[in-house]
Amino acid sequence: MKVEIVNHNLILERLSTLRNAETSNKAFRQNLHDLSTFLIYEAMRNVALDKQIVETPLTSTDGWALTSSPILVPIVRAGLGMLDGALNLLPNSDVCFLGARRDEETFHPEIYMNTLPDDVDGADVIVLDPMLATGGSLLHALRVIAASGAGTITAVSVLASPEGVSAIESSGVDGQLFVGFVDDGLNDSAFIVPGLGDAGDRQFGKIN
Ligand code: PRP
Numbered sequence: 001m002k003v004e005i006v007n008h009n010l011i012l013e014r015l016s017t018l019r020n021a022e023t024s025n026k027a028f029r030q031n032l033h034d035l036s037t038f039l040i041y042e043a044m045r046n047v048a049l050d051k052q053i054v055e056t057p058l059t060s061t062d063g064w065a066l067t068s069s070p071i072l073v074p075i076v077r078a079g080l081g082m083l084d085g086a087l088n089l090l091p092n093s094d095v096c097f098l099g100a101r102r103d104e105e106t107f108h109p110e111i112y113m114n115t116l117p118d119d120v121d122g123a124d125v126i127v128l129d130p131m132l133a134t135g136g137s138l139l140h141a142l143r144v145i146a147a148s149g150a151g152t153i154t155a156v157s158v159l160a161s162p163e164g165v166s167a168i169e170s171s172g173v174d175g176q177l178f179v180g181f182v183d184d185g186l187n188d189s190a191f192i193v194p195g196l197g198d199a200g201d202r203q204f205g206k207i208n
Helices: 007-021 025-043 080-089 136-147 163-169 197-203
Strands: 002-005 049-055 060-066 071-075 098-102 109-114 125-128 153-160 176-182
Touching: 002 060, 002 080, 007 025, 007 125, 007 153, 007 176, 025 109, 025 125, 025 176, 025 197, 071 080, 071 136, 080 125, 080 153, 080 197, 098 136, 109 136, 125 136, 136 153, 153 163, 163 176
Parallel strands: 002 176, 071 098, 071 125, 125 153, 153 176
Antiparallel strands: 049 060, 098 109
């Protein structure tokens, strides 16, 4: 999979708010929403378009419509915080949910929900997860999505470790990963350092 680090000062600014341990859950969700919009906007730069004639108040001219709307797949829980931003940009997209919870001893993802159909019949898919640590959760999602007969697969993450980026890059899955920033590495608990903590807890609390 190809990897693109999206370089933008607004990404650096919003990410700094996410990193700050003093940021409230409400502000965390708002800043994650903004970051998702920036990253998905960039990820859709070369999306396929169909030409359509549009009537302006003065004349006819070329207009453009999306050839199709990609299916959005947030990885629950943390990916839910990217969904609203994605739907604002792609309002006609269908949404499927993949639930993954990392086992904090083995660091392997435990999959507890998958609403993707067995066959998506060549539809393009965008998978959303703000954190790419070991890469295990996203890798699992990418394999499920590829096996469902997806067309173009795009992954969008806010913050990654170098280990996570390498895992996705060498996964053999066709597609492209867009990342906001790559941090220094993982600690002994496989948390991204310096990181931003647990993006699920910081949006929705620690009760789960
Ligand atoms: C976090 C994060 C990713 C995953 C990243 O989710 O949101 O899904 O871990 O780690 P990985 O790259 O090593 O797989 P978590 O398992 O904490 O669940 P949550 O989203 O419900 O908080």
